[in-house]
Ligand SMILES: Nc1ncnc2c1ncn2[C@@H]1O[C@H](COP(=O)(O)OP(=O)(O)OP(=O)(O)O)[C@@H](O)[C@H]1O
């Protein structure tokens with residue numbers, strides 16, 4: 001029965017995809033990728049972004065990690081990477097949009113800056129994926145109200161609530177820095193885990209926060225899987241039905257990082273695994 005239902009959903013999605021492509025429509029989907037440090041968030045974000053772009057969708061990949069490296073994983077050439085300036089470091093833009101003077105901590109500024117043109121104007125595109133690098137603000141604690149932070153928060157909220165594209169956000173661990181309204185605009189939170197208790201703890205933490213915010217859709221992608229025991233371990237430690245699939249540990253994926261190659265170009269099997277995850281995800285979201 002369940003298989004039949006899955007097939008029906010899959011067929012509907014295929015049909016919807018075909019119609020969307022013919023009519024040049026955009027599928028709207030917002031996903032936020034989180035998880036403990038080093039589990040493979042950027043790797044997964046890069047591969048799924050490239051898959052959607054390859055299928056002809058308009059994809060905006062957002063590097064919201066304070067230590068941004070998604071451009072590398074997407075396979076951006078060095079010259080283009082050198083041109084990337086994170087939004088938070090665009091002093092003129094921050095000043096202009098918030099009506100503040102650079103470095104004017106503690107002075108008056110706009111708390112509702114215009115951001116709707118920022119994704120289009122300041123993203124960089126390669127391999128069909130548009131990339132927006134957010135940058136970070138040295139807050140010295142959470143909740144800093146400074147012009148840079150206000151602009152980043154408004155932009156994040158705009159991306160999640162109003163932008164029409166497929167938006168895939170590579171985040172740091174946790175979701176507490178997203179406001180309630182922004183988090184509620186996210187269609188799906190994907191927590192990348194690896195076989196080990198620490199990354200599972202992060203999943204449980206995100207799940208709890210999402211619950212507090214009234215968000216139900218928290219899924220797991222299990223990465224760096226080496227054997228059946230690893231799969232069993234993951235399934236035993238997360239909620240039933242939460243796992244979208246497994247990505248196996250592959251030396252070529254790890255070494256792609258060292259030779260500066262996109263993991264999307266490094267291993268066909270890994271890309272296939274992510275395609276299956278994507279299909280399961282679409283069944284769960286729509
Ligand atoms: N399936 C895999 N097989 C082998 N190596 C992998 C796999 N997935 C990720 N890696 C490697 O693990 C390392 C961490 O991956 P990645 O940078 O994607 O993690 P991250 O969660 O984004 O890390 P950070 O928290 O630092 O942002 C990288 O060297 C990457 O190449």
Ligand SMILES: [Mg+2]
Pocket residue numbers: 041042043065069170
């Ligand atoms: Mg990362």
